[in-house]
Amino acid sequence: xxxxxxxxxxxxxxxxxxxxxxxxxxxxxxxxxxxxxxxxxxxxxxxxxxxxxxxxxxxxxxxxxxxxxxxxxxxxxxxxxxxxxxxxxxxxxxxxxxxxxxxxxxxxxxxxxxxxxxxxxxxxxxxxxxxxxxxxxxxxxxxxxxxxxxxxxxxxxxxxxxxxxxxxxxxxxxxxxxxxxxxxxxxxxxxxxxxxxxxxxxxxxxxxxxxxxxxxxxxxxxxxxxxxxxxxxxxxxxxxxxxxx
Amino acid sequence: xxxxxxxxxxxxxxxxxxxxxxxxxxxxxxxxxxxxxxxxxxxxxxxxxxxxxxxxxxxxxxxxxxxxxxxxxxxxxxxxxxxxxxxxxxxxxxxxxxxxxxxxxxxxxxxxxxxxxxxxxxxxxxxxxxxxxxxxxxxxxxxxxxxxxxxxxxxxxxxxxxxxxxxxxxxxxxxxxxxxxxxxxxxxxxxxxxxxxxxxxxxxxxxxxxxxxxxxxxxxxxxxxxxxxxxxxxxxxxxxxxxxx
DNA sequence: CCTATCCAGATTGTATACAATAATGCAGAG
DNA sequence: CTCTGCATTATTGTATACAATCTGGATAGG
Numbered sequence: 001x002x003x004x005x006x007x008x009x010x011x012x013x014x015x016x017x018x019x020x021x022x023x024x025x026x027x028x029x030x031x032x033x034x035x036x037x038x039x040x041x042x043x044x045x046x047x048x049x050x051x052x053x054x055x056x057x058x059x060x061x062x063x064x065x066x067x068x069x070x071x072x073x074x075x076x077x078x079x080x081x082x083x084x085x086x087x088x089x090x091x092x093x094x095x096x097x098x099x100x101x102x103x104x105x106x107x108x109x110x111x112x113x114x115x116x117x118x119x120x121x122x123x124x125x126x127x128x129x130x131x132x133x134x135x136x137x138x139x140x141x142x143x144x145x146x147x148x149x150x151x152x153x154x155x156x157x158x159x160x161x162x163x164x165x166x167x168x169x170x171x172x173x174x175x176x177x178x179x180x181x182x183x184x185x186x187x188x189x190x191x192x193x194x195x196x197x198x199x200x201x202x203x204x205x206x207x208x209x210x211x212x213x214x215x216x217x218x219x220x221x222x223x224x225x226x227x228x229x230x231x232x233x234x235x236x237x238x239x240x241x242x243x244x245x
Numbered sequence: 246x247x248x249x250x251x252x253x254x255x256x257x258x259x260x261x262x263x264x265x266x267x268x269x270x271x272x273x274x275x276x277x278x279x280x281x282x283x284x285x286x287x288x289x290x291x292x293x294x295x296x297x298x299x300x301x302x303x304x305x306x307x308x309x310x311x312x313x314x315x316x317x318x319x320x321x322x323x324x325x326x327x328x329x330x331x332x333x334x335x336x337x338x339x340x341x342x343x344x345x346x347x348x349x350x351x352x353x354x355x356x357x358x359x360x361x362x363x364x365x366x367x368x369x370x371x372x373x374x375x376x377x378x379x380x381x382x383x384x385x386x387x388x389x390x391x392x393x394x395x396x397x398x399x400x401x402x403x404x405x406x407x408x409x410x411x412x413x414x415x416x417x418x419x420x421x422x423x424x425x426x427x428x429x430x431x432x433x434x435x436x437x438x439x440x441x442x443x444x445x446x447x448x449x450x451x452x453x454x455x456x457x458x459x460x461x462x463x464x465x466x467x468x469x470x471x472x473x474x475x476x477x478x479x480x481x482x483x484x485x486x487x488x489x490x
Numbered sequence: 491c492c493t494a495t496c497c498a499g500a501t502t503g504t505a506t507a508c509a510a511t512a513a514t515g516c517a518g519a520g
Numbered sequence: 521c522t523c524t525g526c527a528t529t530a531t532t533g534t535a536t537a538c539a540a541t542c543t544g545g546a547t548a549g550g
Contacts, residue, residue: 016318018533041501052535053502058306065310067399073261074502074541089397092349096341104337152334154312154410158403165399263503286531297505298532319511319532493550503540510533520523 021049022059024235029068029079030140030164031133032171033231036081040069048232067165080168087169091213094162095206097155098143102189102205104150107196113149114194120145121190124183140167142186182208266294267304269480274313274324275385275409276378277416278476281326285314293477312410325413332414336458339407340451342400343388347434347450349395352441358394359439365390366435369428385412387431427453 025045028034040060042053049056060077063069070080082090109117120142127135140163147159185208192201270290273279285305287298294301305322308314315325327335354362365387372380385408392404430453437446 043501054534054536057502058303061303061306062310065307076502076542086398089399092345092397093342093399093403096345097338100337100341152337153331154334154338154407158338162399288531299504299506302532320513321532491550493548495546495548497544497546499543499545501540501542503538505536505538507536508534510531512529512531514527514529516527517525518523519525520521 017049017051018055018058020236021045021051021055022062024049024232025059025063026068026164027137028231028235029063030137030167032136032167033133033235034079036079036168036172038079040077040079042076045232049236066161068168080165081172082165082169084173087173090162090165090169091209094159094166095209097147097159097162098205098209099202100152100155101143101147101150101159102193102198102201104152104155105146105193106198106201107193109149109190109193114190117142117145117149117190118187121183121186124186128183136167136170139182139186140164146189182211185211262294262296263300263303265481266290266296266300267307269294269477270304270308271313271409272382273476273480274308275382275412277381277412278378278480279324281324281413281417283324285322285324287321290477294481311406313413325410326417327410327414329418332418335407335410335414336454339404339411340454342392342404342407343450343454344447345397345400346388346392346395346404347438347443347446349397349400350391350438351443351446352438354394354435354438359435362387362390362394362435363432366428366431369431373428381412381415384427384431385409391434427456430456 025034025040034040042056042060045060046053046056060069060071064071064077067082068080069077071077120138124135124138124142127138143163144156144160147156150156185204189201189204189208192198192204270279270285279285287301287305290305291298291301305314305316309316309322312327313325314322316322365383369380369383369387372383388408389401389405392401395401430449434446434449434453437443437449
């Protein structure tokens with residue numbers, strides 16, 4: 001990438017640059033490219049994404065409302081670092097929400113959706129095999145996908161939020177160990193849901209969430225500095241991609 | 246322009262004018278002074294609160310993230326008017342969340358908190374006697390208070406959100422009939438929680454939420470026009486008051 | 491050598507200016 | 521009379537400018 005080409009290349013396909021900033025930052029946080037406690041200066045971000053501070057601020061506020069970012073007055077925004085206590089709180093809420101998801105979906109999962117879910121699990125498998133940063137994101141997106149299939153928009157939003165926050169929690173307290181079992185549990189859950197075995201589905205989900213929480217132990221990994229620019233330059237380009245493969 | 250008196254009277258006691266706009270609009274919506282579908286032009290609001298569009302926008306975005314306001318691109322913000330389908334969705338989620346509140350609080354309610362709750366119920370009673378607009382808000386705030394007492398901040402936020410949205414739903418579909426029973430049910434709930442009768446508490450809460458949902462039927466009341474300015478001029482002044490009496 | 495104070499730089503908070511888009515109303519044709 | 525097309529106006533979307541606040545370091549005093 002020679003010369004100083006303005007990064008307006010995105011214009012034709014970018015109806016909403018604000019969402020691009022939001023999505024880019026969100027992915028960077030979920031995939032743990034940005035770690036809890038990292039500072040998020042408006043200038044730097046705006047530069048990388050090619051927008052003014054106005055849009056950056058609005059994105060940061062949105063992320064803050066979802067709990068991924070903390071905004072401290074006159075001190076700027078940071079990637080949130082939830083305490084152990086709030087981690088427990090988040091899991092308590094998550095369990096209830098996922099309960100509802102299973103309850104709404106058991107026996108009502110159509111073949112189309114089941115197929116989509118199985119394809120997603122396959123993606124998880126291959127991402128996990130490559131040990132890439134995407135496996136974290138994909139594992140979470142499975143739950144979001146499931147919640148969206150209930151047709152309950154509020155539930156989907158809440159599940160999306162707690163799922164994202166769990167990524168943060170694992171980044172802070174989780175063991176680096178792989179999420180092999182998670183992928184299998186996802187597959188089992190689909191089977192149970194499709195077959196209408198709601199008891200099983202509920203049990204599997206409970207166990208699964210428990211396993212995720214289990215992985216949360218103290219394990220503070222040091223973080224590098226000044227990676228921000230290079231990270232953002234990566235996420236600025238791929239920001240618009242959604243759940244699709 | 247000549248020197249019109251700036252309405253900066255609030256400065257000394259207003260550390261955060263942005264929150265004032267947010268709180269004022271929120272109350273106006275919860276108390277049904279602003280009704281679902283009402284337009285919320287940035288200029289008008291900014292004028293009334295004495296702030297620039299910047300802060301108004303940020304407040305509207307925040308309200309939108311809570312589901313009280315809908316923002317449509319290039320078309321401005323409106324008080325949200327949830328569909329009947331999404332009303333059902335909201336109640337589904339609310340039931341689960343309130344379940345968790347009861348579960349966390351049963352037998353763990355200290356005397357201080359119980360006292361505070363009983364005082365709140367008294368407020369509800371008197372507001373209901375006067376048939377003022379505050380009774381709507383207070384009924385909701387009971388549930389928010391309860392959720393806050395769990396110490397689970399996320400749960401409190403979610404309960405606050407679904408509670409607010411329920412106010413909207415009642416404004417749209419609710420019968421104008423009073424919420425007498427609700428006040429009594431609140432009192433019963435406190436007793437059950439304090440005594441540690443978690444079964445009872447859970448049952449009362451379920452019945453209570455059911456009763457609230459019951460009141461949601463089609464009953465479209467026409468809305469007046471151009472009340473906006475006068476409404477806002479009222480809420481601009483009283484914006485900073487919180488839960489305290 | 492350590493501590494306190496103050497200045498300069500950097501960063502955020504808010505207002506305003508300008509650009510882009512949608513809403514409105516009028517004119518003319520059918 | 522109604523409908524279509526265009527010009528005007530109102531409102532939102534974004535960028536920039538300025539004010540307020542915080543941060544870090546240099547310097548003087550203990």
